[in-house]
Amino acid sequence: MKVHEYQAKELLASYGAPTPKHVVCKTPDEVAAAFDQLSNGGGAMVKAQIHAGGRGAGQLLGHSEKLGGVKFASNRDKAKSIAELMFKYPLKTKQNGPEGQKISTIIVQADAEPAKEYYVAMTLDRSNGLPLLMASAEGGMDIEEVAEKHPEKIFKIHVSPETGLLPYQAQKLAFDLGFGNDHIGPVVKVLTAISKLYFEKDASMVEVNPLAVTKKGEVVVLDAKVDFDDNAGFRHKDLAPLRDLTEENPTEIRAAAASLNYIQLDGTIGCLVNGAGLAMATMDMVNYYGKEFGIGPANFLDVGGGVTAENAVEAFRIILSDSKVKAIFVNVFGGIASCARIAEALVKAGREVGFKVPVVVRLEGNEVEKAREILNAVKDEIPAIKVAPTLTDAAKMVVELAK
Amino acid sequence: MSILIDKNTRVITQGITGSAGSFHTDKSAEYSPHSYVGGVTPKKGGTTWTGKESGKSLPVFNTVAEAVAKTGANASMIFVPAGGAADAIMEAADAGIKVIVCITEGIPVLDMAKAKRFLANKPGVRMVGPNCPGVITPGECKIGIMPGYIHTPVKPGSTGVGVLSRSGTLTYEAVFQLSQLGYGQTTCVGIGGDPIIGTNQIDCLKLFQEDPQTEAILMIGEIGGTAEEAAAEYVKKHVTKPVAAFIAGQTAPPGRRMGHAGAIISGGSGSAADKIKALEAAGIVVAKTPADLGTAVKEAIARKK
Numbered sequence: 241m242k243v244h245e246y247q248a249k250e251l252l253a254s255y256g257a258p259t260p261k262h263v264v265c266k267t268p269d270e271v272a273a274a275f276d277q278l279s280n281g282g283g284a285m286v287k288a289q290i291h292a293g294g295r296g297a298g299q300l301l302g303h304s305e306k307l308g309g310v311k312f313a314s315n316r317d318k319a320k321s322i323a324e325l326m327f328k329y330p331l332k333t334k335q336n337g338p339e340g341q342k343i344s345t346i347i348v349q350a351d352a353e354p355a356k357e358y359y360v361a362m363t364l365d366r367s368n369g370l371p372l373l374m375a376s377a378e379g380g381m382d383i384e385e386v387a388e389k390h391p392e393k394i395f396k397i398h399v400s401p402e403t404g405l406l407p408y409q410a411q412k413l414a415f416d417l418g419f420g421n422d423h424i425g426p427v428v429k430v431l432t433a434i435s436k437l438y439f440e441k442d443a444s445m446v447e448v449n450p451l452a453v454t455k456k457g458e459v460v461v462l463d464a465k466v467d468f469d470d471n472a473g474f475r476h477k478d479l480a481p482l483r484d485l486t487e488e489n490p491t492e493i494r495a496a497a498a499s500l501n502y503i504q505l506d507g508t509i510g511c512l513v514n515g516a517g518l519a520m521a522t523m524d525m526v527n528y529y530g531k532e533f534g535i536g537p538a539n540f541l542d543v544g545g546g547v548t549a550e551n552a553v554e555a556f557r558i559i560l561s562d563s564k565v566k567a568i569f570v571n572v573f574g575g576i577a578s579c580a581r582i583a584e585a586l587v588k589a590g591r592e593v594g595f596k597v598p599v600v601v602r603l604e605g606n607e608v609e610k611a612r613e614i615l616n617a618v619k620d621e622i623p624a625i626k627v628a629p630t631l632t633d634a635a636k637m638v639v640e641l642a643k
Numbered sequence: 644m645s646i647l648i649d650k651n652t653r654v655i656t657q658g659i660t661g662s663a664g665s666f667h668t669d670k671s672a673e674y675s676p677h678s679y680v681g682g683v684t685p686k687k688g689g690t691t692w693t694g695k696e697s698g699k700s701l702p703v704f705n706t707v708a709e710a711v712a713k714t715g716a717n718a719s720m721i722f723v724p725a726g727g728a729a730d731a732i733m734e735a736a737d738a739g740i741k742v743i744v745c746i747t748e749g750i751p752v753l754d755m756a757k758a759k760r761f762l763a764n765k766p767g768v769r770m771v772g773p774n775c776p777g778v779i780t781p782g783e784c785k786i787g788i789m790p791g792y793i794h795t796p797v798k799p800g801s802t803g804v805g806v807l808s809r810s811g812t813l814t815y816e817a818v819f820q821l822s823q824l825g826y827g828q829t830t831c832v833g834i835g836g837d838p839i840i841g842t843n844q845i846d847c848l849k850l851f852q853e854d855p856q857t858e859a860i861l862m863i864g865e866i867g868g869t870a871e872e873a874a875a876e877y878v879k880k881h882v883t884k885p886v887a888a889f890i891a892g893q894t895a896p897p898g899r900r901m902g903h904a905g906a907i908i909s910g911g912s913g914s915a916a917d918k919i920k921a922l923e924a925a926g927i928v929v930a931k932t933p934a935d936l937g938t939a940v941k942e943a944i945a946r947k948k
Contacts, residue, residue: 364752364756364838364839366838366839366868366869366870367868367869367873369755369756369759369760369838369839370756370760371753371756400760401753401756401757401760402757402760439753442751442752442753444752469751469752469753471725471749471750471751471752472751472752472753472754474725474726475726475751503896505894505896513812514812515810515811515812515813516810516811516836517808517809517810517811517812517813517814517836517863517865517891518810518811518812518813518816518891518933520810520865520866520891520892520894520895521810521813521816521889521891521892521932521933522933523892523894523895524891524892524893524894524915524932524933525932525933525934526894527893527894528931528932536894537894540895573812573815573816573819574790575788575789575790575793575811575812575815604816604819605790605793605815605819606790606792630934631816631932631933631934632932632934635932635934
């Protein structure tokens with residue numbers, strides 16, 4: 241689960257990290273009032289809250305001038321007019337889709353102009369299964385670029401899940417980054433807060449970018465990003481309210497409610513598969529045979545091991561709710577589950593949902609003969625169902641039908 | 644021959660009285676009845692579990708230590724719910740279980756990070772999974788949720804293929820194709836789809852390379868992480884047997900979790916294209932589509948001849 245910048249900074253602040261003051265706003269008037277409160281005779285930052293990164297370099301779609309999601313406002317009126325534009329136009333960044341994301345929350349942040357910027361993040365090192373705290377004095381730069389061109393400029397410390405980040409480790413990292421004696425204390429506070437948040441709330445990533453030393457000489461977390469491990473959600477009920485459903489695809493939310501694992505893509509062939517690996521491989525197969533005709537998968541959908549008639553029906557409803565879908569590819573390998581049960585679910589879905597596009601079915605495994613008989617018996621009643629003899633035949637057939 | 648498990652393996656199920664644990668113990672005991680010796684569910688110790696299909700009756704114990712002491716079990720199949728599964732892994736390791744197969748999916752990553760550290764101090768213990776279909780040595784022992792009937796034991800004169808995979812149903816697809824081509828399987832290991840797993844690709848490659856009956860290896864990977872790249876490097880240096888592979892997720896969008904928590908492409912690393920390049924550079928035959936898994940093995944064998 242991703243959260244917004246302001247939520248990430250409030251969490252880090254609760255663990256002792258210094259952050260600039262901010263006020264969360266839902267209207268341009270609130271932004272103006274927050275400006276009065278935080279500008280202190282100078283200006284303040286106006287920052288759009290969406291999950292996608294790259295907000296500063298992004299663009300408000302439909303606005304004629306260059307304006308992204310992060311802007312310094314020198315006075316109250318400017319803050320208000322920037323907010324009006326941000327609430328009006330969706331924000332497109334390099335990390336989100338072509339239609340951008342509607343902005344429903346803005347923060348006004350006390351000005352903390354950075355003199356120097358650093359990058360710090362904690363995430364899992366999959367190569368050894370240990371959390372890794374990494375930092376670089378090349379803040380502001382694209383960290384992936386630093387990792388590629390100057391790997392020696394990224395300092396890394398593995399953190400034991402039993403002890404958490406130890407004080408000496410935090411200090412060492414602060415010294416490695418080149419902080420002066422005056423700044424070691426506050427930097428250690430930030431690093432400790434990152435580690436505590438990571439471990440105590442089961443984060444899968446905590447990123448502070450940039451960690452800044454301001455022109456006034458203060459160490460502050462200027463921007464932060466946190467992603468939580470969904471598997472640990474059961475023990476962090478307090479985090480549930482931080483979820484912003486407007487950031488998520490409504491169809492994906494609906495699918496999750498039916499225990500379906502669904503991700504919308506931009507192709508025209510709907511896929512219904514059992515198992516995550518086979519579901520990915522099925523998309524690949526559609527792409528393999530369809531690419532030359534500009535045909536690709538419309539979705540990833542894993543119905544899981546225990547396919548029931550109910551969730552299969554819902555799966556078809558979800559796939560068909562995508563108006564781009566021109567054909568559906570059902571690829572099921574019945575392992576423990578019986579193919580006959582899946583065939584029955586297909587018939588039920590055909591009767592209840594009504595297939596307005598062709599449905600190519602490839603079944604293999606347990607009780608496949610019985611399944612073919614069931615589907616054969618309804619071939620006049622539900623002509624949309626087309627049974628393919630092999631996986632390759634099915635892929636070619638579904639691509640042909642989607643042309 | 645085989646790897647990890649064979650006809651002498653003695654298995655207990657942790658979480659045997661839960662619905663999934665009970666169902667799959669029953670199916671597994673139907674396949675290899677001699678393998679199953681007991682189960683563990685705290686506070687249900689002293690009762691007897693009976694499988695509906697297999698008719699097998701097994702004693703239930705409160706703790707793994709007690710189950711090991713009374714039954715001589717050396718392997719465990721874990722169906723404990725996600726919140727307690729990492730603890731179940733550590734309990735099994737502490738009780739002297741040598742092969743721990745964790746089927747449970749959805750375990751918090753930090754719980755697994757702790758369990759992995761715990762296992763580092765238990766030499767000789769092998770954990771497979773979590774979030775995996777399990778391990779099967781066809782005709783000898785099945786620990787997991789895979790359909791037994793699709794597998795083929797290696798018969799005299801037939802070629803034995805070792806299978807290792809991050810995916811469940813895709814493995815069944817592979818095994819089905821291998822069986823159709825007349826290849827037997829020495830052992831099929833579902834290593835699991837999570838970011839932190841016990842036995843990894845390289846561990847399996849090493850075991851298959853050392854197993855005299857395994858003549859070829861099929862590795863099924865997916866996007867996310869760099870384990871396949873590391874495995875390719877290992878094959879280049881240490882594996883003399885023919886190796887074929889497949890990578891699922893060539894069309895997956897970056898940054899999204901494709902069903903398995905481990906299947907996320909992040910920051911340009913972990914993409915299918917990178918993995919396929921690394922595998923091919925190591926002389927591994929990479930199947931173009933999931934319909935070519937069996938034929939890729941055939942080609943890998945032909946190339947080495």
